Amino acid sequence: KQEVTQIPAALSVPEGENLVLNCSFTDSAIYNLQWFRQDPGKGLTSLLLIQSSQREQTSGRLNASLDKSSGRSTLYIAASQPGDSATYLCAVRTGAGSYQLTFGKGTKLSVIP
Amino acid sequence: GAGVSQSPSNKVTEKGKDVELRCDPISGHTALYWYRQSLGQGLEFLIYFQGNSAPDKSGLPSDRFSAERTGGSVSTLTIQRTQQEDSAVYLCASSLQQGPYNEQFFGPGTRLTVL
Numbered sequence: 001k002q003e004v005t006q007i008p009a010a011l012s013v014p015e016g017e018n019l020v021l022n023c024s025f026t027d028s029a030i031y032n033l034q035w036f037r038q039d040p041g042k043g044l045t046s047l048l049l050i051q052s053s054q055r056e057q058t059s060g061r062l063n064a065s066l067d068k069s070s071g072r073s074t075l076y077i078a079a080s081q082p083g084d085s086a087t088y089l090c091a092v093r094t095g096a097g098s099y100q101l102t103f104g105k106g107t108k109l110s111v112i113p
Numbered sequence: 114g115a116g117v118s119q120s121p122s123n124k125v126t127e128k129g130k131d132v133e134l135r136c137d138p139i140s141g142h143t144a145l146y147w148y149r150q151s152l153g154q155g156l157e158f159l160i161y162f163q164g165n166s167a168p169d170k171s172g173l174p175s176d177r178f179s180a181e182r183t184g185g186s187v188s189t190l191t192i193q194r195t196q197q198e199d200s201a202v203y204l205c206a207s208s209l210q211q212g213p214y215n216e217q218f219f220g221p222g223t224r225l226t227v228l
Contacts, residue, residue, distance in 0.1 A: 100172070
């Protein structure tokens with residue numbers, strides 16, 4: 001059974017810092033990995049989707065990498081801003097048939113002005 | 114175009130009552146997923162629809178939970194005889210087609226509180 005772990009569970013940084021969020025998964029036979037952002041009381045906003053054949057994806061100040069063989073992904077946020085404060089979720093797509101996402105429990109990020 | 118919508122946004126009910134949660138996927142999306150986000154448990158898969166059929170119900174926690182989809186569009190998740198442990202945020206997602214490479218788009222969720 002696929003398990004996804006995110007470390008740290010919470011992170012507080014001063015504005016302007018670069019930071020890295022970590023995600024690991026136990027079964028390397030994934031189709032893709034997705035990073036989401038969740039604001040309090042809101043749904044999920046997709047940030048980056050990395051297919052299994054890719055090594056990284058970039059969008060603005062965000063860069064996500066994928067090392068499928070070691071079961072790891074990182075989300076790099078450059079020049080953090082208070083508006084980046086949210087919970088970041090990592091999810092992988094495995095299995096056959098339904099291809100549902102298996103989620104980590106998230107990292108709660110606070111960017112202090 | 115419009116994204117995935119869910120209603121109600123909040124639902125408070127008494128233990129033992131039945132509730133219905135609704136999901137309107139993005140128009141034209143054939144695949145639909147229900148997930149549950151419980152405090153401390155993270156997001157868990159409940160059920161998957163391809164068109165109107167549900168080939169994967171493996172995540173439904175008990176037979177009190179059921180779901181249907183009509184016209185290949187709207188889906189309803191029904192919880193019978195609600196219990197306090199059913200309190201959670203229920204999220205719906207849709208994707209254009211079946212298959213592992215199609216991105217899932219999430220709705221805002223329904224927060225269910227069982228008193």
